[in-house]
Amino acid sequence: MYAYDEFDRAFLAERVADFRDQVARRLSGALNEDEFKPLRLMNGVYLQLHAYMLRIAIPYGTLSAHQLRRMAHVARTYDRGYGHFTTRQNIQFNWIKLEELPEAMAALGEVGVHGIQTSGNCIRNVTTDQWAGATPEECDDPRIWAEILRQYSTLHPEFTYLPRKFKIAIAASPHDRAAIKVHDVGLRLHRNAAGELGFEVLVGGGLGRTPFVGKSIRAFLPARELLSYIEAIMRVYNQYGRRDNIYKARIKILVHEIGAEAFAKAVEAEWEAIREGALHLSDEMIAEIRGRFIYPAYETLEDRPAELVEALKDERFATWFANSVHAHKVPGYSIVTISLKPVGAPPGDATADQMDVIADLADAYGFHEVRVGHEQNLCLPNIAQKDLPALWAALDAAGLATPNVNHISDIIACPGLDYCALANARAIPVAQEIAKRFADLDRSRGIGRLHVNISGCINACGHHHVGHIGILGVEKNGQEFYQITLGGRADEQAQLGTLLGPAVPYEQVPGLIEDVVDTYMELRAGPQELFIDTVARLGVEPFKERVYAAH
Amino acid sequence: MPLIENGHIVEDKYVRVSDEDALPEGVPVLVGVDRFLKEAEALKGRQAPVGVIWPNNRPIAEIAPYLGQLSLIALNFPIFRDGRAYSQARLLRERLGWTGPLRAIGNVLRDQFLLMQRSGFDQIEAVKEADAEAFDEAVHRYTVFYQPATDERPSLLRQRLGRTLTGAAR
Amino acid sequence: MASPQQQKLKVHGPVAVTANRLTDGAVVWRTRGDGWSADLADAIIVTTADDAIALLAAAQKRDIDAVGAYVAPVVIEADGSVAPGNLRERIRVAGPTFELPH
Structure with missing residues (x-):
């Protein structure tokens, strides 16, 4: 964790006062909307379809339990009891009132959290690896x-x-x-x-x-x-x-x-x-x-302690462990990903209650630290392996242990036309329907690593270009249509996906994705060849033939 | 439009003259860049001060040969969201060594006063009367500045460092 | 759904002027007496481009009550009631199309 000092705290308080004054001038008419818009944007305030939206920065994806709890408070007090984690290590509140925004910002500012430069034509929140440190x-x-x-x-x-x-x-x-x-x-x-x-x-x-x-x-x-x-x-x-x-x-x-x-x-x-x-x-x-970054006081522990070995006999725990637990630099510790993609829920959303649960678990087991990754999942970066069984049980009880990290149902999706004033088509319901089709964990594990990214318009907040399967919503004659790309990736071998063929209507998207996956399962050189590698080896043509013949 | 200099509303001594009109004798004038560049040689002989409005889409380095004959440089914000003149201002001050008056003109609003001051402007031509009156408040809204810029305000990087080196309480 | 900023004002059928309320962002509709209402039933409905442009121009004159005004399609149901005219407007009136987290 980076510990804010009195300078940072003074700055944040001044920034809140500045914004409070700007809102007052807007409400009084001293500022018109054209003048106010860039000012509110630079504090993370958008005007969306139904309401104002507040985007809060989670600098380099690092958050304390205390800060997360305050976000839960803001979600409950000023919003509708949930928040949406974005692809840029931010969280968004969708139903906030302009009149109440200065108050909400002051509440966040008290714990060193803010919306500064999460929008506007400035240098935005700098992002990095959620596993940093x-x-x-x-x-x-x-x-x-x-x-x-x-x-x-x-x-x-x-x-x-x-x-x-x-x-x-x-x-x-x-x-x-x-x-x-x-x-x-x-x-x-x-x-x-x-x-x-x-x-x-x-x-x-x-x-x-x-x-x-x-x-x-x-x-x-x-x-x-x-x-x-x-x-x-x-x-x-x-x-x-x-x-x-x-x-x-x-x-x-x-x-x-x-x-x-x-x-x-x-x-x-x-x-x-x-x-x-x-x-x-x-x-x-x-x-x-x-020196202002405080690192956990790690204990001297062994890898694979008895508690873990015993718990791994439980198949459900073992499944989650294999999927959501990653290697740590310190022996006896692990990095844990918390999937915010339970099947059927909006990708990246967390309720205030879930935020509180995660904050409590971070306090109990994780040195008070939570991370946010660009895949719209959370992460507990410092968990002692002996605590993994207890952590899992608590996550599971809160609906936060879906073992689908990096699976086809771990979908990145922008808010789309359900919230966004720029969108042409919906993204979240498309993600929900695809996730339902692949809800069977044995099936999705068999498919292996496969990233589906969905954007509701060409602005690409859902990173569709770099999804292994990318889905872009467009509008045709007042109807929602979706273009599919294959072979994109966002990692060190980053490349843009290739268009599969003509756009298809909303209803056909989940079936088309199933056809693409079935084609992969047939064509792959073996279970070790990932979807992205099969597309790299064969190109999109074999997929195109199969998929469009079926539709 | 009210002109602010060093925090006070002052009278604008400069007369803005279009490219077609004759230059009035004996008074300071502010002219556009086209006229200035065309008449630069002749303007050297003029007794009264000459200022130029330098557009934000012309490299500021090109002004270097003329700095000696200028008494005022005005940089333009055609719309407050167009921030090119901030870079021009800093380059004028920090690279080209301009120490004379530097004026922000155009769509200049209260919420940008501080940025302008930090970028080296010492004259600000405000659009709104109420903004000009709130100048002092607007530039003192913050006491903490993270990064060094053209102004003399200490930046946090160095303040923190000072504290560390002197062993002050953390 | 072309965003309103991109839409050229072609009027085929009934339209209303809509915006978001300044104080809380709520969806509002232009009403008689130069007012705004959160209820679409109160909206002034026009059917020609000229009327729509006039309604929009009046709505944009003052941006302190509501912001981002634009012309949106509506449909008149068999019983005479007014409903939003496309998916975007239906979502603005009824909220997201999936169950919200709770």
């Missing part, structure tokens, strides 16, 4: 660097009115769980041959209507030069990014139009002028931030 794979804790970027970017005077939103993600493990190649800036933290810590810098990735995989513009940036280099990127983008067309304003279009090489050259030139300046990070500064 716990996984044996990483070269350093990426949250240190995400926190440095959070501080740097908060209310940045120069970069608050960029051409468009700006998303930065950091990965520190060879396996990328933060989807860095589809962000405006992706940072791959690694050590060079000399053992020094630094970043590979990728720019111009992104989804939306013009998806791109990011391009590498620097193979190794010494870690201490992070801020000056980011400032150079931001300054080039702020001046030269397109502002004539909202759909061409993201940095990916600038990089695409002038070319990654020319873009890199402009950045390097700007960087040369500022790299020795005020943003140069000294070892002391880095140590200062690092």
